[in-house]
Amino acid sequence: MATCPLTRIRLSDIAQYDGAPSGSYVRAVEALSGSLMRHNAVIIELGNEDTALMRCGLEAARLYFRSRAQQSAGKGSRGVYMYRAGRAFEDWDSSPPCMADVFRCMGKAARSALCAIARHLRLRSDVFNHLLDDTPLPANEVSSSILVATYSHSSFQNGKGAIGGGKPAMNGEIEKGLLTLLSSDTPGLQVSVTPMATGTWQMVGQHPGDLLLLTGKALSHATAGLRPSALYRASPEYSLGVNGGGRSSLAFRLMPQGNAILDCSPIAAAGHVIPQSYVPVSVSQFMDDLSAEEDILGSQSDNTYVAQNNLNKEATLRSVLSDSLSGSFLEDAMVVSCGHSFGGLMLRRVIETARCTLCSAEVETGSLIPNLALRAAAAAVKHEDDRRLFHNAALRKRRKEVGDQTDSIRRPSKENGDADDGFNRGVQYPFSVNEKVVIKGNRRTPEKFVGKEAVITSQCLNGWYLLKIIGTGENVRLQYRSLSKLLNSAAIEDRCPALPIHNNSS
Missing domain, CATH: 2.30.30.140 (SH3 type barrels.)
Incomplete structure (x- = not known):
């Protein structure tokens, strides 16, 4: 199986700092986003100290699960441990060593990558910070993000080898959160070349200590689909690890807070196209809906699942009339010598490389012709989108005003013990302890x-x-x-x- 040509990015190049962006930062952001657009995945290279820490964490997880397996012989060869910062440990709790340090290291890398993704989408680097936990965590608060340590000495076939401890998809694993970072002590991780497609797996050339960065469902919704979620799995050929010694893995899942709202308004403000299906939704409701979808998909056959994905991947009018890189409408569409039409950032790339990105034919940059019909269609659809966005913004404003008025009326009654019946509700707790x-x-x-x-x-x-x-x-x-x-x-x-x-x- 061919190795997937994922771009390798040094964490030091995308780390946040004050001052003007350097050339290395700009190049790293472009390279990271380019790999995510092509494969929804990228390799993050850590510094020497962080690499040594990751190797220590992987070895600690292997020894921890092996010792537990010896104490409970015959109870299976797979172990999963979930570490969440801020959780109070009970007397009987035990965990692999250095999980807190690994949690901080991978969390730092995930946040830096999220900021770089925001910058490439022409957004403020902190645009997603309202979805995340405060750093450091306030007292008595538990982190939304989670670190999952796994060890397996058995086969990963039939979707039973969930690397990140989450619920596997039909032929792989897909995360619900914003970003997922994976580290493994043996090779064999695969990513799907086409988002959510099966049968197109390619091996990831990852070394122990490297971090495989994958995009999740929550980030896909927050960016209106500009960063689709990735599909990944462990290759069955490498499921037993090197020389049959098993595989230990660390997966950091950067999760949004349950009471946050996934809203695409910053994406719309940056000039990107927002499909009508991407409406604001609370994180708790979004996660509940994903769980319900998994239950439904889990009861269907593989053939039905693949057929549905193929149906969903058909080109839409907006995708045809939009630039695949920036998402802007093709109001500057040009026909190149091979007959294909481009606009925006993709047109600039075609001119720079003098080669068509669709058919790989050489392009004569001096013979570009404006595609007036495509420009008119793009302008018409953009006008309709602008009208719809203005209408939706006005509608949300009116709903907020009504909700504020209702809250001011209900607040005295809630102080007297009356229950809220649903306005502006996020996570609900309708019952009390000892009830x-x-x-x-x-x-x-x-x-x-x-x-x-x-x-x-x-x-x-x-x-x-x-x-x-x-x-x-x-x-x-x-x-x-x-x-x-x-x-x-x-x-x-x-x-x-x-x-x-x-x-x-x-």
């Missing part, structure tokens, strides 16, 4: 818990609760949508002592 509820269930609720009464013992992230089943004493973690209040919930005060609130991260 008695009945489990009504949903698609992901185990059947044995449906209809049981339980007591809420603690509140978790993103609308999830930890409950104790009345009668059996079992603990279960469920989301608020699968729970229902009881009319006699006040009686629980006499039956259950008060329990402290724990903001669990799991």
